[in-house]
Amino acid sequence: MNNFKAEVDLIYNWLEVAGFEFGDTSKVPLALDLIKEEAEEMAEAVKSGNLEEVKDAFGDMFWVNCNLTFFLGIKSKDVQAYMSAISKSNYSKFCHSEAEARRTVVAYKSGEHPDKLGQSIKAKYRKRGNLYSIHREEDEKVLKSFYYNSVQSILNKK
Numbered sequence: 001m002n003n004f005k006a007e008v009d010l011i012y013n014w015l016e017v018a019g020f021e022f023g024d025t026s027k028v029p030l031a032l033d034l035i036k037e038e039a040e041e042m043a044e045a046v047k048s049g050n051l052e053e054v055k056d057a058f059g060d061m062f063w064v065n066c067n068l069t070f071f072l073g074i075k076s077k078d079v080q081a082y083m084s085a086i087s088k089s090n091y092s093k094f095c096h097s098e099a100e101a102r103r104t105v106v107a108y109k110s111g112e113h114p115d116k117l118g119q120s121i122k123a124k125y126r127k128r129g130n131l132y133s134i135h136r137e138e139d140e141k142v143l144k145s146f147y148y149n150s151v152q153s154i155l156n157k158k
Contacts, residue, residue, distance in 0.1 A: 008076040011066040023073030031068035101125035101132035
């Protein structure tokens with residue numbers, strides 16, 4: 001993730017050179033408007049099938065999201081730590097054995113999954129390499145394993 005932090009630092013530096021102040025919350029509405037504008041451009045690029053425009057919109061979305069964290073006064077090292085925790089959390093959605101995958105699917109179907117207590121969700125699992133992913137049957141969304149670790153739990157372990 002060192003390259004990620006370097007990119008965030010580069011954007012923060014650009015904002016400072018452009019005359020913006022770190023933590024200037026009066027600029028948050030501007031950042032939110034830019035995020036909305038770039039999301040619309042992404043949707044248009046996807047709809048048109050123009051992959052060059054998709055890549056451009058992706059980069060612009062990264063920049064404007066960094067604008068928001070800059071104006072909110074979130075340090076780049078904290079953005080990096082959070083992104084790293086999000087990645088670790090997302091990887092914890094995978095199961096490490098077929099037994100764990102079966103247990104997770106049963107927990108979703110019976111409404112006993114810790115993340116969705118009382119909700120019956122039709123789920124299935126798939127093996128890829130040494131890991132198993134759990135998917136909601138209706139739309140293939142990746143669901144959390146029974147042993148999922150939240151972003152906050154990962155950050156609190158540090």
